[in-house]
Amino acid sequence: MCPTLLASLPQPAASPLAAVLAAMPYALDLLAVLLLALGLKGLSKVRSARSANGLAALAMALAVVGLLIEQQLSPTAWLWIAGGTAIGGCAGLLLARRVPMTAMPETVALFNGCGGMASLLVAVAVALFQSAPDAALSGAVLVERISIVISVFVGAITFSGSIVAMGKLQGWIDTPGWTQSQVRHAVNIALAVAALVGGLALPADPAGAALWLLVVASSVLGIGVTLPIGGADMPVVISLLNSYSGVAAAAAGFVVGSQLLIVAGAMVGAAGLILTQVMCTAMNRSLVSVLFGGALGASAGGHVGGGGDEAGYTRITSCSAEECAMALETAERVVFVPGYGLAVAQAQHTLRELSKLLEANGTEVSYAIHPVAGRMPGHMNVLLAEADVPYEQLLEMDAINPEFPRTDVVIVLGANDVVNPDAKSDPSSPLFGMPVLEVDQARQVFVVKRSLGAGYAGIKNALFELPQTAMVFGDAKAVLAGLLSELRELGVGKKPASVG
Amino acid sequence: MSSLSQALWVLLLGSLLGLELIGKVPPTLHTPLMSGANAISGITVLASLTLIAQAHGQPALLLLGGASLAFALFNVVGGFVVTDRMLAMFARKSDRR
Numbered sequence: 001m002c003p004t005l006l007a008s009l010p011q012p013a014a015s016p017l018a019a020v021l022a023a024m025p026y027a028l029d030l031l032a033v034l035l036l037a038l039g040l041k042g043l044s045k046v047r048s049a050r051s052a053n054g055l056a057a058l059a060m061a062l063a064v065v066g067l068l069i070e071q072q073l074s075p076t077a078w079l080w081i082a083g084g085t086a087i088g089g090c091a092g093l094l095l096a097r098r099v100p101m102t103a104m105p106e107t108v109a110l111f112n113g114c115g116g117m118a119s120l121l122v123a124v125a126v127a128l129f130q131s132a133p134d135a136a137l138s139g140a141v142l143v144e145r146i147s148i149v150i151s152v153f154v155g156a157i158t159f160s161g162s163i164v165a166m167g168k169l170q171g172w173i174d175t176p177g178w179t180q181s182q183v184r185h186a187v188n189i190a191l192a193v194a195a196l197v198g199g200l201a202l203p204a205d206p207a208g209a210a211l212w213l214l215v216v217a218s219s220v221l222g223i224g225v226t227l228p229i230g231g232a233d234m235p236v237v238i239s240l241l242n243s244y245s246g247v248a249a250a251a252a253g254f255v256v257g258s259q260l261l262i263v264a265g266a267m268v269g270a271a272g273l274i275l276t277q278v279m280c281t282a283m284n285r286s287l288v289s290v291l292f293g294g295a296l297g298a299s300a301g302g303h304v305g306g307g308g309d310e311a312g313y314t315r316i317t318s319c320s321a322e323e324c325a326m327a328l329e330t331a332e333r334v335v336f337v338p339g340y341g342l343a344v345a346q347a348q349h350t351l352r353e354l355s356k357l358l359e360a361n362g363t364e365v366s367y368a369i370h371p372v373a374g375r376m377p378g379h380m381n382v383l384l385a386e387a388d389v390p391y392e393q394l395l396e397m398d399a400i401n402p403e404f405p406r407t408d409v410v411i412v413l414g415a416n417d418v419v420n421p422d423a424k425s426d427p428s429s430p431l432f433g434m435p436v437l438e439v440d441q442a443r444q445v446f447v448v449k450r451s452l453g454a455g456y457a458g459i460k461n462a463l464f465e466l467p468q469t470a471m472v473f474g475d476a477k478a479v480l481a482g483l484l485s486e487l488r489e490l491g492v493g494k495k496p497a498s499v500g
Numbered sequence: 501m502s503s504l505s506q507a508l509w510v511l512l513l514g515s516l517l518g519l520e521l522i523g524k525v526p527p528t529l530h531t532p533l534m535s536g537a538n539a540i541s542g543i544t545v546l547a548s549l550t551l552i553a554q555a556h557g558q559p560a561l562l563l564l565g566g567a568s569l570a571f572a573l574f575n576v577v578g579g580f581v582v583t584d585r586m587l588a589m590f591a592r593k594s595d596r597r
Contacts, residue, residue, distance in 0.1 A: 037517060040521045043537075044522065046526065049587045049590065050584065053539075076562065077553055084552075084573065085569065088571060089573045089574075091570075096577070099582065101585075104535070108535050112538050115572060118542070118575065121564050122547040128560070128564075129558060129561050139504065140504065238534070242534055245538070248541075248544070249544040250511060254507060256547045258546050258550065259506075262514060263514035265544070266518060267540070270519045270522065271519075271522040271533075275537075378529055378530035378533075381528040381590075386589055394528070
């Protein structure tokens with residue numbers, strides 16, 4: 001069904017106007033591809049990102065307009081298009097405007113799953129109603145049917161996998177114990193084989209039982225693969241599923257014969273793969289271990305402490321918010337290291353309030369952002385931007401690391417593995433080689449944490465036992481609120497002359 | 501078969517383009533980029549529209565096409581709006597400077 005662009009170009013028409021009109025959809029398609037590419041490119045720079053997003057949206061609109069001009073639509077078709085647009089568009093708009101910034105990863109997962117579902121539905125519809133079962137399997141027909149198989153398989157995995165990912169991030173779904181045993185590999189392999197059988201049988205009889213076997217096996221496979229993965233690894237999975245939805249779109253492009261769809265789908269598929277790779281590198285994990293290693297550590301999240309781990313620590317100093325506040329009062333330079341725990345506690349606004357108070361006291365405040373801080377790379381920047389933290393105060397790892405030796409106080413908020421000095425000094429550590437924030441270079445370190453539970457890498461953090469480190473146990477938001485009131489009691493920020 | 505080979509070339513070049521375009525991104529923008537790329541993957545909306553356009557009044561096809569259109573547009577509209585919301589916060593910061 002793939003039309004050749006050149007061959008299908010309009011034949012010389014009666015009037016120049018008719019020729020221009022007939023060529024319009026092709027021009028719009030080319031323009032749309034160009035704008036999509038420019039949009040993706042622009043999204044990679046802070047200054048141009050917002051307009052680039054608009055550009056990509058414009059490209060999408062142009063592509064739709066081009067298609068609507070090209071196809072001769074009946075009134076019934078218009079009616080269905082209007083209905084689908086009203087329902088999907090309004091639901092998307094409502095959700096997108098209302099969802100809080102902290103819930104961004106699960107929102108992206110939900111949107112992504114629906115994109116996969118759309119590709120799945122198109123492929124199923126074509127298989128059921130537009131494929132003659134007895135047609136000879138010529139090249140073109142075979143290509144169309146293989147595309148259907150890919151579109152159904154990838155679309156179904158994207159949908160069910162994304163929904164499971166969303167459920168886990170929302171805390172609706174736990175990690176069942178049996179999924180951590182080796183049984184899951186057997187189950188998933190069986191499902192994959194079932195999907196393969198369905199996929200092989202489908203080209204001969206697209207509307208038959210093979211289609212339903214493929215749909216069901218792929219959907220359950222998506223659940224089976226995603227369910228064992230721990231909450232902290234979910235961002236990697238979402239990024240990968242995002243890549244899959246691009247692949248599903250490209251396959252749908254083969255099914256309906258749209259080159260624009262193939263280009264855009266391929267671009268997104270490649271983009272998702274790169275992003276996934278970046279995340280894995282920053283976490284010092286391989287994609288294989290994320291996908292097949294199961295949840296690391298005691299429990300899925302990493303923010304829930306496992307009691308058994310506490311025995312591993314011997315030289316822990318803990319202190320109260322009051323002592324911490326006193327250190328902050330006299331500090332000239334303070335660095336906050338926000339992590340997953342801060343995102344979970346939604347404490348970014350309290351943090352911003354605290355740093356305003358310190359700035360009023362003449363303290364130099366900055367934030368050290370590890371590439372994978374938060375629940376997704378870049379998520380912490382979004383959360384802090386929402387809390388009105390000036391962009392210049394957010395420092396990337398390479399910029400902040402040389403600054404730690406001249407820093408008086410570092411406050412680590414719910415981060416763990418990204419500040420573990422073992423990653424630099426202990427070759428036997430599983431984290432060895434991962435780039436970390438060198439907070440151990442600072443004069444004094446306070447670690448705000450709920451308990452001594454291990455991070456999601458499931459290992460001890462040597463930072464906690466250093467002489468300059470003190471633990472402040474508690475929920476990040478509660479501790480920050482405590483610090484805030486202690487500092488106010490000390491009169492910080494009210495009388496600028498009272499420093500030190 | 502020229503249309504097939506052409507489509508495969510399009511697939512190949514599109515993939516290479518994607519790899520090149522996304523290669524260097526500051527970590528700050530990873531979440532918005534993921535969300536933006538996700539919105540673009542809703543381009544499958546074109547497949548839904550083609551399906552409806554070529555349904556020739558078959559109710560089952562119209563129904564499946566309409567449902568798929570709704571899912572795809574949910575992805576597209578929601579994705580772009582949510583990305584814009586995130587990026588607006590960065591834009592505000594650099595304007596103030």
